[in-house]
Amino acid sequence: MKKLTYQFKNSLAFLSLLGSLILSQHAFANDIVVEHGYIRATIPGTNVSSAYMEINNVTNKDMVLIGATSKVSDCIEIHEHVMNDEMMRMVKRESLTIPANDHVVLQPSGYHLMIFNLVEPLKVDDKVDVTLHFSNKTEVIIALPVQSIKRKKQKESAHHHHH
């Protein structure tokens, strides 16, 4: 399993190198489409938040998210919730693969961007720019609206009643 992962990473590095050699002027802007993004308003007394979104890969190659940056924090990590001894735990991931022509959803209790060391509290209806970094050097800047957890939960349950 470990060997497979290594080879996979290697071939991606090779592809991205090849890509940058051949297509050095290629704009990657449309390779990734982010939808339904939002970032949680800070809970008073804390300086952490998390961001959720749907990341669509509209290319024929897997895209590997390797990190995110923003002016509001110098420490953003890719996290995943996992069950461990019947406890939900957050685990840091080094990367998150968005399969070719597919998407990955970052949502509460699942994958998310964990934002530490916020320089100031995030207030509802603010907008926060976050840059997503991919292993092939693609960078995607997204403007995420700040939402309270409460409001989002209500929206989600309202949505569920429709189905």
Ligand SMILES: [Cu+2]
């Ligand atoms: Cu987390």
